[in-house]
Amino acid sequence: MPPRPEGTDGSDWSYREVVADRYKRMAVNMSATFFMHQVQSAVLVLKLLWYLFPVVAEERRPDPFFFALLAFLVVGNICFYAGRPRGRCVLPLMKVAALLVMATLGLHFVSLWKYHLLEPKTSQYGRRLYKLLRDRGTLESPTWLTVFTAAEGVLDAALVAAAGTCFFIFNNWVRDAMQAAKERQQRGKQQTAAGAAAGGGAVAGGGRAVRRRA
Structure with a gap:
């Protein structure tokens, strides 16, 4: 029976290319960033809905932070999904998305x-909601009142x-990508x-050959 060709007997493992640890880490960080970005966006949407309580219940204008957080949410998601196509990521857009997080x-x-x-406790949304319903x-x-206050605290802690x-995972990915x-x-x-050096050497060699023929 003829011997097996070299490289097919399991001895070729030492010649295989190994993916650098940084690229493995980038793949893991991007998957985790995608998941956490969705979670952060969902929690932020809940926070924005909580900010709309004065508009719905008291016919007041929402808190100024509402508009800023809404802008960060919209622009950040546009940059994130536009900068994360199926091919290579668009690094400048991903940087903007990370900064907005x-x-x-x-x-x-x-x-x-x-x-x-700075604001009085009576202006807190949980207390105002309880007073309105009461x-x-x-x-x-x-x-x-305790339930509403605790729910508001949990929402704030979840967003943080x-x-x-x-941002921690996203920043690690951006650093490795850079x-x-x-x-x-x-x-x-x-x-x-x-390539330029090789081209220059070929030109110089051709010149010497021409001079020799001359």
Whole structure:
């Protein structure tokens, strides 16, 4: 029986190309970023709906933070999905999307600081909702005030956790993508320089051959 050809007996594993750890990490981070970006957007939508309570129940204008967070949500999702096609990602758009996630987190912290430290407690949405329903006779137990306040706190904490986690993972992906882009540019420059050097050598060799024939 003839021997098996070399490379088909399982000994070719040492010659196989290995994907760099950074590219594996980029794939994992992009999948996690896609999931967390959806979670962060969903929680932000719930927060925006909570901001609409004065408009629906009291016929007032929404909080100014509502418009800023809405703009961050819309522009951030446009940049994220436009910058994440099926092929190679558009890095500038992904950078903008990551910055808007960070801006959402920062603006939310500012709104919490203003909401809990500068404004009176009677202006908090949970208390206003409880007062409105109590005046209408829908609710009577003061336990509902605790429920509304706790629900608002959980929503705020969920937005902080989702946006913070999304930005952390997203930023790691952007950093690796920028490093990979720099390496591709360097390889392109090296290949261009090598091609130019090879072309120059061929021209010089042709010139010497012409002089010899002369």
